[in-house]
Structure formats: structure tokens, C-alpha cells
Amino acid sequence: DQQVKQNSPSLSVQEGRISILNCDYTNSMFDYFLWYKKYPAEGPTFLISISSIKDKNEDGRFTVFLNKSAKHLSLHIVPSQPGDSAVYFCAASGALSGAGSYQLTFGKGTKLSVIP
Amino acid sequence: DTEVTQTPKHLVMGMTNKKSLKCEQHMGHRAMYWYKQKAKKPPELMFVYSYEKLSINESVPSRFSPECPNSSLLNLHLHALQPEDSALYLCASSQLGAYYGYTFGSGTRLTVV
Numbered sequence: 001d002q003q004v005k006q007n008s009p010s011l012s013v014q015e016g017r018i019s020i021l022n023c024d025y026t027n028s029m030f031d032y033f034l035w036y037k038k039y040p041a042e043g044p045t046f047l048i049s050i051s052s053i054k055d056k057n058e059d060g061r062f063t064v065f066l067n068k069s070a071k072h073l074s075l076h077i078v079p080s081q082p083g084d085s086a087v088y089f090c091a092a093s094g095a096l097s098g099a100g101s102y103q104l105t106f107g108k109g110t111k112l113s114v115i116p
Numbered sequence: 117d118t119e120v121t122q123t124p125k126h127l128v129m130g131m132t133n134k135k136s137l138k139c140e141q142h143m144g145h146r147a148m149y150w151y152k153q154k155a156k157k158p159p160e161l162m163f164v165y166s167y168e169k170l171s172i173n174e175s176v177p178s179r180f181s182p183e184c185p186n187s188s189l190l191n192l193h194l195h196a197l198q199p200e201d202s203a204l205y206l207c208a209s210s211q212l213g214a215y216y217g218y219t220f221g222s223g224t225r226l227t228v229v
Contacts, residue, residue: 004158032214043120043206043220044159051215089158093214101147101166102214106158 003027004092006107015116019077023090023107026071030092033066034104035075038087047088048075080114087111122207122221130229131197137224139190139207148190149218150182151206159206165190197228 005024013019025033031052036044050057050064050073057064063076077084090107120141129135139148147166151159164172165184173182179201181193190207204225208218 034214034217036217036220041222041225043122043208043222044218046217046219049215049217091217101149101164101171101210103161103164103172104159104214104218106160108156108158 001026002107003030004090004105004107006088006090006110008110009108010111010113012113012115013080015082015114016079019075019080019084019112019114021075021077021088021090021110021112023073023075024071025073025092027092027094027105028068028071030094030105032093032102033064033073034091034093035062035064036089036091036106037084038089038109044089077112080112082114082116085112085114120207120209120219120221122205122224124224125222126225126227128227128229129194129197131199133197134193134195136194137192137205137207137226139192139221140188141209141219142188143209143211143219144187145209145211145219146187147210147212148184149208149210150190150192151208151220153204153206153223155203163192194226197226199228202227 034049035047038044066073087109091104093102150162153159163182183191204223206223207221
């Protein structure tokens, strides 16, 4: 059973416009939600996170919104740039028994294409 | 140093071979992880080390054997793998708490023939 879902496998956006990537989750015990960006043949790169007690976090062009009642989060990229073209993974964290460690559960990813 | 370094980047091995994947970080992170990613799938957790002790083994077959020689190094020893084990193997490390996320290495692309 998928606990983190990204229902859009792909998204195309014009350069300069807003990109909105969506993610749904089922486990209300997740304490942080994160977005990662991945280029082919590279490991995922951390973009931005949000605590489960917040509803918005902003970092430059990237903003993450969390709606706990709907178990939904979204990543907004404004303005979108061609270099943003990549696969974006939504992830949710839950604490593990090992001190300080936590497990990330990933969605299947959304491939964003920003068209010049 | 803000990187996780994985070697080798590519590995082709036969089903009777023994090989090792290596991972190194010098960020002082005390949690290190192995994830496996198949094509068009999300990364899946394999092992977690916390303070150099194995804390989680996500029911991974014994043909995968992790080792954490010290706080900066993480190895994954491979023996008698199957073709379906071909995947991208990702190492990651993290600070305490999830706010800053994991730092991932660029992965080892493993092909079992």
C-alpha cells in the first residue's frame, strides 16, 4: 500500500510560469515532508521540507504548502526555469528506532519539463 | 565537505561474484542509509545505521551484507546476486532530525549478468 502518492507522472510548464507539483499521503504519523529533485544518473537532491505542524515553507523560488486535513502537500516553483526540468520526488519522514535516524518514504515521482 | 561519495559509479557483476559498494561522508552525520531504486520506481529503504550500529534491516536478502567500519564509511557487500538485483544503489546520510533531509550520493548503477 503506497503511503505517499504522486498521481501525475509528468508535467509540462512554460518558462517563467508557475509549476505546481502535488503529493498525497495516508499516514498521519509522518512528522516531516520533503521534496527532492533528481537528474538522470544522479542521486536525489534535497530541495525543501516542511514540518507537520506548519502549513507553508518558502525558500527562494520554491514554496511547499501542507494541508493536513486533506493529507496533501504541494510544491510551487515560481518562476519556472529550464534548469528545473527533472524528476521531483515527494517524501515523508517517520522516526526510526535508531537514535537520530528516520525513514523517508518516497512517492513515485513527477517528471517536470520546463519549456523555453 | 557537503557530499556523500559513492564508488564505483557503475558495476557489472556475474551471479557468482563478490563485490562491494562503498560510501563515504565527512559531514559528521551519525545516521547512514542504503536505498535501492529500480527504474521508474521510488527509492526503497534497505538498511539504516545509527551511530555505527545497524538499526534497521528492511527484510533484505542475506546476499546483501552491510558494514559500517566507522562513522564516515558505509559498505554494502554483494554476493551471489540475481539479475533482478540490478538497480541504482543509493547511499545517504543525515543529521539528527528530518528538517534538512538526507544527503544522497550519486549512486552505484549495478548490473547483474
